[in-house]
Amino acid sequence: MNHTRWLIxxxxxxxxxxxxxxxxxxxxxxxxxxxxxxxxxxxxxxxxRDLLRGDYVTISYNISSLPGSIFVPxxxxxxxxxxxxxxxxxxxxxxxxxVAAQYGDAMAAPAGEGEVDILGTTYTAPGENVxxxxxxxxxxxxxxxxxxxxxxxxxxxxxxxxxxxxxxxxGTAQIKALYENxxxxxAEPLY
Amino acid sequence: xxxxxxxVTKDIAxxxxxxxxxxxxxxxxxxxxxxxxxxxxSFGTVLTILAAVLLAAALLLLVAANWEAFxxxxxxxxxxxxxxxxxxxxxxxxxxGSAALSELLFILAATAFGGGIALVAQMYHLSGEEAxxxxxxxxxxxxxxxxxxxxxxxxxxxxxAGTWLIMTMDGLGWRAGREIPLxxxxxxxxxxxxxxxxxxxxxxxxxLLSLMGYAIIHHIDTDTxxxxxxxxxxxxxxxxxxxxxxxxxxxWLKLNEGGTVQGLLGFIVGMSAIQFALYEEPEFIxxxxxVFAGVVxxxxxxxxxxxxxxxxxxAAFVYEICFVYVVLVGSMLGTAGFFLIAGLVLGLLxxxxxxxxxxxxxxxxxxx
Numbered sequence: 001m002n003h004t005r006w007l008i009x010x011x012x013x014x015x016x017x018x019x020x021x022x023x024x025x026x027x028x029x030x031x032x033x034x035x036x037x038x039x040x041x042x043x044x045x046x047x048x049r050d051l052l053r054g055d056y057v058t059i060s061y062n063i064s065s066l067p068g069s070i071f072v073p074x075x076x077x078x079x080x081x082x083x084x085x086x087x088x089x090x091x092x093x094x095x096x097x098x099v100a101a102q103y104g105d106a107m108a109a110p111a112g113e114g115e116v117d118i119l120g121t122t123y124t125a126p127g128e129n130v131x132x133x134x135x136x137x138x139x140x141x142x143x144x145x146x147x148x149x150x151x152x153x154x155x156x157x158x159x160x161x162x163x164x165x166x167x168x169x170x171g172t173a174q175i176k177a178l179y180e181n182x183x184x185x186x187a188e189p190l191y
Numbered sequence: 192x193x194x195x196x197x198x199v200t201k202d203i204a205x206x207x208x209x210x211x212x213x214x215x216x217x218x219x220x221x222x223x224x225x226x227x228x229x230x231x232x233s234f235g236t237v238l239t240i241l242a243a244v245l246l247a248a249a250l251l252l253l254v255a256a257n258w259e260a261f262x263x264x265x266x267x268x269x270x271x272x273x274x275x276x277x278x279x280x281x282x283x284x285x286x287x288g289s290a291a292l293s294e295l296l297f298i299l300a301a302t303a304f305g306g307g308i309a310l311v312a313q314m315y316h317l318s319g320e321e322a323x324x325x326x327x328x329x330x331x332x333x334x335x336x337x338x339x340x341x342x343x344x345x346x347x348x349x350x351x352a353g354t355w356l357i358m359t360m361d362g363l364g365w366r367a368g369r370e371i372p373l374x375x376x377x378x379x380x381x382x383x384x385x386x387x388x389x390x391x392x393x394x395x396x397x398x399l400l401s402l403m404g405y406a407i408i409h410h411i412d413t414d415t416x417x418x419x420x421x422x423x424x425x426x427x428x429x430x431x432x433x434x435x436x437x438x439x440x441x442x443w444l445k446l447n448e449g450g451t452v453q454g455l456l457g458f459i460v461g462m463s464a465i466q467f468a469l470y471e472e473p474e475f476i477x478x479x480x481x482v483f484a485g486v487v488x489x490x491x492x493x494x495x496x497x498x499x500x501x502x503x504x505x506a507a508f509v510y511e512i513c514f515v516y517v518v519l520v521g522s523m524l525g526t527a528g529f530f531l532i533a534g535l536v537l538g539l540l541x542x543x544x545x546x547x548x549x550x551x552x553x554x555x556x557x558x559x
Contacts, residue, residue, distance in 0.1 A: 004286055007339065011282030014335045015275045015300065021331065022307040026267065029315040056316075141318030175316040188315070191264055 030190045032174040036166030037116050039088055039096040043161035043178075056143045061163065063088065063098045063118075064140075066133045072102040072109075074126070081121040084135060085171060088116045095162065101133070106171070119171030137173045139165055161185075199224050236291045240343050243295035247302035251309075263314055270310060273303035282339065294343035301332045301344055305351075322358040325351055329378075333385060342391035349382055349397045356405060375405055392447045399446075399453045403460045410464050419468075423461030427485075430454025434493050451493040452500050458485050459507050463514075470518045479515050486511065495551050505544055512536055 042062040063086060085107045088096040096116065102108060103126045111117050120135040164177040177187040200221060207217040250273065261269070277300025285293035305328040311317070312324065329351035336344035356375050379398050386394035402422075409418035433440045433450030444450050462482045469475045490504040516532070 007282040007286055008279060010338050011278040012275075014338050015278040018274050018278075018300075018304045018307075018331050018335070019271045021327075022267075022270070022304070022311060025308075025311045026314070029311070029317075056313075058318075136318070138317060138319050142316055143313045189263065191267075 026191065029174055032166050032168040032172060033176060033188060033190055036168045036172075036174060036176075038176065039090075039116055039118070039165050039167055040094055040179075041163050041165055042095045043163055056141045059140055059142055059163070061137075061139075062095060063137075064135055066098050066101050066135055068130050068133055070098060070100050071126075071133070072100055072107070074102045074104055074108065081123050081136075082126065084120050084122050084133070086118050086120055086135065087111060088118055090114060116167050117171050118165075118167050118173050120173075139163070139173045139175050142175065142178065196224050236294065239291040239295050240298060243298040244302070247299050247306075250299075251302065251306045266310060267307075267314075270303050270307040274300050274307070276300075277303060278335065278339070281341075285339075294341060297335065297339060297341045297344050298347060301335055301347055304328065304331050304335075322355055325355045325358060329355055333382060336389055337385045340389050342386075342389045342394065345382070345386050345389045345391040345394040346397065348385070349394045349401065352378055352382060353397070353401045353404070356401065356408065376402075379405075387445060390445075392445055392449070395444065395446055396449060396453065399457070403457050406461065407464055410468075416465055416468055419461045419464035421461075422457055423465070426454050426457030426461060429457065430489065430493070448497065449499065451489070451497060452503055455486070455489045455493075455500060455503055455507070458489070459503075459510075466514060466518075475518060476515075479511065482511050483508070490547065494547070495554060501548070501551075505540070508540065509537070512540075 044060045044062060044064065066086065082103055083105050085102050085104060086098050087100040087107055089099045091097050099115070100107065105119065107117055118137060120137040122133050122135050124130055124133045160181055162179045162181075163175060164179065166174045166176045168174070175188060178185045203212070203217050203220050203224070206212045207214070212220070277296045277298075281293045281296030281300065284296060308324050308328055312319075329348050332344055332351060333348035335341070336348055352375070356372070359372055379402060382398055383395060386392075386398065406418040406422040410416065430451050431454075433444070433446075433454060437448070440450055441448065446453065459482070462478065462485070466475065466478050466482070469478055486504050486507045490501060494501040494504060
């Protein structure tokens with residue numbers, strides 16, 4: 001059969017396509033780390049039951065819960081989970097705070113000087129008028145070597161942790177480095 | 192399947208040497224047997240594939256547990272190496288005619304692809320939806336299955352698609368409000384087409400089961416009876432088509448004559464959902480009567496030549512009796528009464544089944 005003759009070249013193509021897909025994922029993330037705008041977010045204590053799961057720590061940030069009042073009204077696609085663009089601005093302590101948010105892939109108004117737009121998702125539908133909107137940015141998980149999650153979990157409740165996050169031009173966030181006050185605890189290598 | 196093929200091949204050789212058939216007929220028969228024998232899995236193949244799954248799991252756990260011991264790039268390189276070696280090695284062994292080993296290597300490679308997605312997520316602390324990662328894994332496996340014409344990979348893709356479907360319905364915490372993906376139906380259609388090309392009847396059966404699950408998820412999610420009623424009607428039509436046009440339906444479905452079984456199963460699943468929704472209503476009893484009529488009808492119409500259908504019908508009958516008992520009689524009788532009634536009903540049922548089986552056997556003997 002003709003198919004059998006081409007089996008080995010086809011297998012090669014399949015393997016290279018899957019390897020290429022994984023490599024492009026890695027390259028995309030490395031590009032965000034290299035070229036993304038760096039913002040510093042405060043790590044907040046989360047429900048301890050939720051914190052430690054296997055080999056990663058679940059973390060929450062100062063921008064994980066947004067007040068409903070900062071939302072700019074907009075026409076959004078009615079499909080859960082909803083994309084939300086959040087505008088960040090640096091406060092006097094060096095922590096970036098959410099100043100405005102809008103449902104959709106981007107803010108309508110262009111970002112001003114010293115402002116960065118980050119993309120997140122939420123399950124709160126637009127127009128629900130809730131006091132707080134729970135957000136996720138895809139950086140809520142911090143993988144740690146086995147057994148090292150507990151100290152971080154306990155530390156978050158007693159000491160101040162901050163996370164340096166790289167944000168791509170499109171708004172995708174990528175964890176870059178974890179700090180305790182000014183002490184570097186972990187830095188993400190490019191590869 | 193392989194056992195049957197080798198037995199027939201021996202018979203063909205004997206018929207040929209004893210002059211019953213000529214050389215060309217013998218050749219044609221041998222070709223036909225060889226072509227059709229590919230369809231099923233032998234026990235040995237199943238064991239080989241299980242071995243592949245265990246090896247793959249061991250490999251992934253080894254990498255995950257010792258991830259500090261390997262530099263990041265070494266881990267990535269290892270995954271890439273397994274993907275490349277698995278697919279190409281599988282193709283080489285496949286060309287040499289070792290189907291089982293070939294499928295084993297394909298599965299190793301596809302597992303490594305899934306492990307690679309998890310590894311990249313771990314490397315860059317990605318916390319997106321796990322369901323999306325499973326979907327990507329499923330699509331990659333499905334593409335490989337189609338390209339390499341691998342039945343085992345087709346089954347793998349169908350199982351991953353089912354996992355994706357179940358993960359999206361996790362209604363806990365922040366995931367609440369996520370909609371059940373309509374796109375699953377499209378995915379199921381594509382997987383069906385691929386399974387025809389890769390000749391995997393098992394994959395098609397699994398797809399049908401997943402579609403029943405989809406109807407139930409839709410029912411739970413929307414709290415309407417649209418999906419169960421739809422499932423019931425489609426199942427009846429499906430059963431009728433497989434029963435009345437066995438040749439035509441088999442050509443399209445290629446379910447190894449399991450179409451009527453799937454039809455009856457879909458009918459029971461759909462009607463069960465309706466019964467659960469109506470169990471406090473007076474209409475319950477009418478629904479129960481429809482179920483009994485449906486099961487008995489399926490048994491009488493299609494049970495003669497299909498043992499699996501008969502077994503399913505008997506099981507459904509017992510299940511329905513328990514259902515009706517719990518809903519209607521449960522409160523009136525004590526436990527002792529339950530055992531008494533259950534004993535009597537099961538005894539009666541056993542007697543009926545024996546009679547039905549004997550009649551079918553006698554009929555089969557008369558027509559043979």
